[in-house]
Amino acid sequence: MLVEQDLAHAIEAFRELEARHHSPPRGRAALDRVQRDAFTRAHVELYQLAQLIASRVEPEVQATLLATRRRVVVHITAPEARQIALGAHAALRPAKLHRPIRWDEIMLTP
Numbered sequence: 001m002l003v004e005q006d007l008a009h010a011i012e013a014f015r016e017l018e019a020r021h022h023s024p025p026r027g028r029a030a031l032d033r034v035q036r037d038a039f040t041r042a043h044v045e046l047y048q049l050a051q052l053i054a055s056r057v058e059p060e061v062q063a064t065l066l067a068t069r070r071r072v073v074v075h076i077t078a079p080e081a082r083q084i085a086l087g088a089h090a091a092l093r094p095a096k097l098h099r100p101i102r103w104d105e106i107m108l109t110p
Helices: 001-022 035-055 058-079 079-083
Strands: none
Touching: 001 035, 035 058
16 A cells, blocks of 8 residues: 555655656756756756666566666766777767756766
8 A cells, every 4th residue: 555655655755756857947947057958957866766666566577677787877977988990980979968968868867
């Protein structure tokens, strides 16, 4: 019963936060650091809530995803991974986004 209440509370919190911070600040609000930071914090919390909800609904699947994420992060942060040749003119650089990242765009968690 307590687990179901926690799950219901997490889902309610997720829906409320998603409704409040669905779109990033625009116009003058986009220039306001406080509003941009609030959007970023909200989407980090949304990601964490999504992880919690998934772990309660499908614990085996969530455990597998978490273990896979950890293996990938270990692999790409290993010293030998930095020495991989990507080709004559290729480079491994993340693209810089000029907009805030939403919770569902987060790919890896270290």
